[in-house]
Amino acid sequence: MEVRHATAPDQIPGATTAWLRSRFLVEDLFAPGEVRLVYSHEDRIVVGGALGPAALPNPDPLRAGHFLERRELGVVNVGERPAVVTVDGTPYEPGPKECLYVGRGAREVAFGDGAFYLVSTPAHAGHPTALSTLEDAEPVRLGGPEGSNERTIYKHVHAGGVRSCQLVLGVTVLEPGSMWNTMPCHTHERRTEVYFYFGLPEQDRVIHLMGRPDETRNLVVADRQAVISPPWSVHCGFGTRSYAFVWAMGGENQAYDDVEPVAIGEMR
Numbered sequence: 001m002e003v004r005h006a007t008a009p010d011q012i013p014g015a016t017t018a019w020l021r022s023r024f025l026v027e028d029l030f031a032p033g034e035v036r037l038v039y040s041h042e043d044r045i046v047v048g049g050a051l052g053p054a055a056l057p058n059p060d061p062l063r064a065g066h067f068l069e070r071r072e073l074g075v076v077n078v079g080e081r082p083a084v085v086t087v088d089g090t091p092y093e094p095g096p097k098e099c100l101y102v103g104r105g106a107r108e109v110a111f112g113d114g115a116f117y118l119v120s121t122p123a124h125a126g127h128p129t130a131l132s133t134l135e136d137a138e139p140v141r142l143g144g145p146e147g148s149n150e151r152t153i154y155k156h157v158h159a160g161g162v163r164s165c166q167l168v169l170g171v172t173v174l175e176p177g178s179m180w181n182t183m184p185c186h187t188h189e190r191r192t193e194v195y196f197y198f199g200l201p202e203q204d205r206v207i208h209l210m211g212r213p214d215e216t217r218n219l220v221v222a223d224r225q226a227v228i229s230p231p232w233s234v235h236c237g238f239g240t241r242s243y244a245f246v247w248a249m250g251g252e253n254q255a256y257d258d259v260e261p262v263a264i265g266e267m268r
């Protein structure tokens with residue numbers, strides 16, 4: 001498991017493209033038969049990719065008896081078919097873009113044939129393991145063709161859905177012809193957020209904007225790559241083709257609306 005240290009906004013002016021990518025962009029999460037993980041000190045979020053069949057390991061930096069001894073986990077099926085995840089002997093079958101929440105205390109998590117994106121945050125209590133389907137996620141449609149941002153937000157793990165300690169997680173799907181996500185954008189000083197882009201054709205890219213609202217930088221992001229957004233960073237982007245992304249947060253609270261909105265004209 002790769003470990004990444006926390007960052008500060010005063011490191012951004014003067015940062016090279018290579019430095020920005022090494023700190024905030026997560027590449028190469030998927031390899032056949034493996035679970036690959038990155039531990040970020042930004043709110044201690046762990047992100048990962050599993051290409052089953054594979055089992056959730058217990059990496060040494062966690063210093064735990066098992067991965068979920070003090071953590072909770074969101075598993076999103078980022079493949080194109082339903083795929084099985086088995087938790088302590090019980091099989092669950094999330095469909096594409098659906099989520100399995102695994103509560104603190106589960107000992108064995110095994111991934112079947114399929115592609116899964118993983119997000120884990122520290123947990124102080126055990127909530128029940130639960131499947132959230134696209135229907136359960138109470139889809140909300142936002143944006144429109146005039147802003148090239150027509151999209152549907154599926155909220156899986158949040159205060160009004162599957163319960164968790166601090167994880168908040170959902171999937172946003174852009175309509176064909178819509179390119180912009182999260183515009184106007186925001187920061188949330190009380191939470192770190194990670195976006196994981198998927199469903200993007202191999203030759204296409206998302207230009208992801210990060211940094212303080214008045215000091216933005218861009219990261220050019222390919223399919224199945226993630227971007228870590230510390231609490232001080234905006235997170236939004238536009239694709240050369242439509243796409244979907246998993247957004248997941250951990251931190252001080254679970255209030256989806258607790259954001260600092262940024263007017264488009266204030267961005268630099």
Ligand SMILES: O=C(O)C(=O)C[C@H](O)C(=O)CO
Pocket residue numbers: 151153170171172181182183193235247256
């Ligand atoms: O398309 C959007 O807008 C989003 O999906 C926004 C994310 O849900 C987000 O940034 C939550 O804080």
Ligand SMILES: [Zn+2]
Pocket residue numbers: 186187188193235
């Ligand atoms: Zn956000």
